[in-house]
Amino acid sequence: MTAAPADPDARPPRPTPAQFMSVARRPRWIGALILSLAIAAAFAALGQWQLDRSVQNVAPPTYDTETPVPLASVATPQERMTDPTIGQRVTASGEVVRGDFSVIGPRENEGERAYWLVAHVRTDDGASLAVGLGWAPDADAAAAAEDAVPDRLEVAGRYLPTESPELNDVEKGERRAFSIGELINLWEEPGPVYAGFVVQAEPTPGLSAIHQPPPERDTSLNWLNVFYAIEWVVFAGFAVFLWYRLVRDVWEAEVAEGAQAAQLD
Numbered sequence: 001m002t003a004a005p006a007d008p009d010a011r012p013p014r015p016t017p018a019q020f021m022s023v024a025r026r027p028r029w030i031g032a033l034i035l036s037l038a039i040a041a042a043f044a045a046l047g048q049w050q051l052d053r054s055v056q057n058v059a060p061p062t063y064d065t066e067t068p069v070p071l072a073s074v075a076t077p078q079e080r081m082t083d084p085t086i087g088q089r090v091t092a093s094g095e096v097v098r099g100d101f102s103v104i105g106p107r108e109n110e111g112e113r114a115y116w117l118v119a120h121v122r123t124d125d126g127a128s129l130a131v132g133l134g135w136a137p138d139a140d141a142a143a144a145a146e147d148a149v150p151d152r153l154e155v156a157g158r159y160l161p162t163e164s165p166e167l168n169d170v171e172k173g174e175r176r177a178f179s180i181g182e183l184i185n186l187w188e189e190p191g192p193v194y195a196g197f198v199v200q201a202e203p204t205p206g207l208s209a210i211h212q213p214p215p216e217r218d219t220s221l222n223w224l225n226v227f228y229a230i231e232w233v234v235f236a237g238f239a240v241f242l243w244y245r246l247v248r249d250v251w252e253a254e255v256a257e258g259a260q261a262a263q264l265d
Helices: 017-024 027-056 139-148 180-186 223-264
Strands: 089-096 102-109 112-123 128-136 152-161 193-200
Touching (some): 017 223, 102 128, 180 193
Antiparallel strands (some): 089 152
């Protein structure tokens, strides 16, 4: 009784561990495995380096923002603020420009609804500086405190960046944002202007102190670097898988050749 002819389209059976290792132990494939492991190690090292970079970005640089310094030593009129100056405690002195007061609100001040009284101060060096003098529970009370503001002001507080005027509710007539660009349009003679504003540590009479905590620096992970680190790990795994796939292809080819030779016999 003759055996049924083998199906030429049939896929060779999966190799047993012993059969696979008989091919894998050959010198050329041992060398290929060593090369694959070396490549995988290099990819893993690159992934670790990329991950370290993402973690390093979590710890932002620290600046001494709590020691007061002259405003002119950290900022220049008509120039953008730099990151180290954000939240810096500064000092300055100058004349209050009467008629250029503004009320900004409602804003939140430690959970309370607040209206800020803002003054236009022309500093001793001739530049314009916006100063948050303090807050009151309503706009009328904040405006009423204008009369108690001295003609000359010793500014001492935290220097903060301008806000976007888009936060304002124009339809309700509310000015919530502390926008330097908007204040310039309201001041009669602004001249050179500081890009940021100062929140007074000690309010003027009739107002309460504005809450001014130290600045919080960005501590978010760099997710792009994390993604790159994952990619390198995938590449490392693929290097080893490629070696396995090549060894298996050789075994399957040998099995197919053996089956074809047996069929011819």
